[in-house]
Amino acid sequence: MTPFTFARATSPEDAARLAALEGHRLLGGGTNLVDLMRKGVEHPTTLVDVTALSTEIIETARGGLLIGAATRNTALAAHPLVRTRYPVLSRAILAGASAQIRNMATVAGNILQRSRCAYFNDPAASRCNKRAPGSGCDAREGFNRYHAIIGGSPACISAHPSDMCVALVALDAQVHLLGMTGARTVPLAEFYRLPGDTPQIETVMAPGEIITAIELPPLPVAARSDYRKVRDRASYAFALVSVAACASVQDGVLTELRLAFGGIAPKPWRALHAEQALLGGPVTREAVFAAMDLELAEAAPLAGNAFKLELARRTAVAVLADLTGVTA
Template sequence: MTPFQYQRASDAAEALTLADAGRCRFIGGGTNLVDLMRQNIEAPAALVDVSRMPASIEEEGNGGLVIGAAVRNSTLAAHPVVRARYPMLSRALLAGASAQIRNMATVGGNLLQRTRCSYFYDAAGSNCNKRQPGAGCDALEGFSRNHAILGASEHCIATHPSDMSVALAALDATVHLSGADGTRHVPLVDFHQLPGATPDIETMLRPGELITAVSIAPSAAAAHSRYRKVRDRSSYAFALFSIAAGLDVADGRIRDVRIAFGGVAAKPWRAHRAEDALRCEAPTRDNFLRAAEAELAAANPTEANAFKVELARRTMAAVLGELAGARS
């Protein structure tokens, strides 16, 4: 591990003062960044610890929530308002990792965790454009069972590993950022970037900028929602496919629907085509399957992960069917 400086900040203002736009990184729980440093994939010259920043979960006047970036994943998953109004978010957090990791990991760090692609982690023996721009992508012709089927490019087919981010994408969450130029608010669906020709640029975060909070608004679909994760083993594994879905049905028709996929793209994949196909329609299995097919029409799988297309289709129909059945 490369030697580095370490400083601790008590609030966002102090963190931004301690940081600079060079090789300084913010660190929360460190459950991903420390591993990357040990593997010599990341080598920041300095770390600013933001895990001691105020960690609050505040209700807004409209019933929404503002979640501090330093809130631990375990705290957020157990919060009574989250469990009641945003069950997909609580379930996604509980599906994401072991209890020990949830007790350490923060909301801000969860958003910024990097891919678990084995070629990305193999700094000594594999080519990876995400790790070293221009090096090539060994996953394209390699073992790609866990890789992307949507939004990938000839430069990268890695997937984003966060479960929490999938639920937040479905909930229309907003990411609050602070930096030298002030504050700004970015929709979570725009915060993470698809690879294109620059897979090393993973988010809209600017150098020296800090995630301070995430906000979500209530909705009938959010309150009646689920998260399902399909994986090779029942615990502590990353998703082959996951779905965060919420459904609001009135008078036999779908009034609102929220759907996001995980395990299939370099970012949480908001299924806008599927949602558009379902609004004002009857909540039937045939309609759910047709909507899934509309979303997955753009899929471009490898031979090794082509099974994900049918897996996503069936899982989406099953989860929405359960929500519709529970509502009736």
């Protein structure tokens, strides 16, 4: 591990100032960053403790929630307003990691966690364009069971690892950012960049910007929501496919729907084509399969992950059937 120094931010403005300095990395819970330092993927010269950032969960004037960046995942999942108004978020967080990790991990850290691709995490023996631009992508011809089937590129097919963020995308969450030029807000659905030719650039954050909060809008349909994660083992595994959904049905017809997927793309994937195809119709197996065919029309699976096409369809059917009470 590269030697480093330690600093502590005393305010959001101080954190943004320190984040702008070369070699400085922000440290919340450290559940991802410290691992990457041990593996030789990350080499910060200074770690900046940002646990002084807000841990509050506040109801907004419009009836949504403002969630401080340093809020621990455990606290967010257990919050009464999250459990009643946004149960999909609570369930996604609980599906994401062990209790020990949830107790340490922060909301902002979860959003900014980096790839869990085995080749990204192996600088000694593997090529990875995300870690070393221009070096190549060993995952394309290697073990790619966990990798993206849509949204990837010849340069990178890493799948986004977060469960929490899949729910947040379905809920139209907004990311509050602060930098040296001021504050701004970005929809989480637009926060992540697809890899293209520059997979090392993962978000739209400018250098020196930090996350100060996440905002959830008032969303009555979210009270009827769910998250389902399909994985290779029952616990402590990343998703092969996951589905976050909020749905409202009247007389057997979908009147409102929000649908997002994890495990299939380099970012949490909002299924806008599938939503549009399903709205106004019944929840049947045939309808969901047809909608998913539209959503995945540009999918480019590889030898090790082509099964995700069918798995995504079947998981969407199961989640929507459970939510709506309609036999799919």
